[in-house]
Amino acid sequence: AQKVTQAQTEISVVEKxxxxxxxxxETRDTTxxxxxxxxxxxxxLVFLIRRNSFDEQNEISGRYSWNFxxxxxxxxxxxxxxxxxxxxxYFCALSDLYGNNRLAFGKGNQVVVIP
Amino acid sequence: xxxxxxxxxxxxxxxxxxxxxxxxxxxxxxxxxFWYRQxxxxxLMLMATSNEGSKATYEQGVEKDKFLINHxxxxxxxxxxxxxxxxxSSFYICSAAPLAVxxxxxxxxxxxxxxx
Numbered sequence: 166a167q168k169v170t171q172a173q174t175e176i177s178v179v180e181k182x183x184x185x186x187x188x189x190x191e192t193r194d195t196t197x198x199x200x201x202x203x204x205x206x207x208x209x210l211v212f213l214i215r216r217n218s219f220d221e222q223n224e225i226s227g228r229y230s231w232n233f234x235x236x237x238x239x240x241x242x243x244x245x246x247x248x249x250x251x252x253x254x255y256f257c258a259l260s261d262l263y264g265n266n267r268l269a270f271g272k273g274n275q276v277v278v279i280p
Numbered sequence: 281x282x283x284x285x286x287x288x289x290x291x292x293x294x295x296x297x298x299x300x301x302x303x304x305x306x307x308x309x310x311x312x313x314f315w316y317r318q319x320x321x322x323x324l325m326l327m328a329t330s331n332e333g334s335k336a337t338y339e340q341g342v343e344k345d346k347f348l349i350n351h352x353x354x355x356x357x358x359x360x361x362x363x364x365x366x367x368x369s370s371f372y373i374c375s376a377a378p379l380a381v382x383x384x385x386x387x388x389x390x391x392x393x394x395x396x
Contacts, residue, residue, distance in 0.1 A: 207389075
């Protein structure tokens with residue numbers, strides 16, 4: 166069955182510090198997709214990244230970077246030089262064919278950036 | 281592109297009444313739409329998967345007679361919470377999957393339901 170684990174619930178950092186959010190997933194499928202979403206206090210989910218299981222390249226987008234390691238079933242997310250606007254809940258999610266492409270979400274990481 | 285709207289954005293209703301939430305894909309057609317529920321400080325939990333023209337598939341533990349889902353067209357799905365109770369108060373989010381793009385879902389802004 167699909168499962169996504171985000172162990173840390175709330176993380177507080179001082180502005181300009183880096184923060185890494187861990188995501189570990191379980192799936193029976195060889196073809197799957199991993200996602201990260203940001204949910205600010207307004208509630209609307211903001212798409213950050215999608216990765217398919219065949220693309221293990223790490224990615225950087227501005228201050229955001231992602232590390233995908235199939236060997237450890239992890240898809241970790243780092244915010245570099247955090248800013249107050251980064252304060253939000255971040256969700257990792259998994260979609261695979263066994264789940265009929267339904268998304269399974271982790272519990273989320275509440276990131277609080279202290280000015 | 282790929283905009284999904286929800287209406288209303290928030291609603292307050294009295295216990296025992298029904299409330300309908302609409303989810304629309306504005307600039308694409310969606311064979312499949314998903315409905316999620318999110319309680320405060322919790323994750324999104326999938327309630328049901330709705331396919332255009334067919335009955336919705338509900339996740340375990342979700343009462344299909346209480347949460348009526350209709351997906352009458354490729355751009356509209358509705359969720360009706362029947363005989364609402366205070367414990368149904370939650371944030372309801374829909375997403376829409378474009379035709380022939382299995383892995384993609386676009387999320388609506390959510391509807392905050394408060395039952396008094």
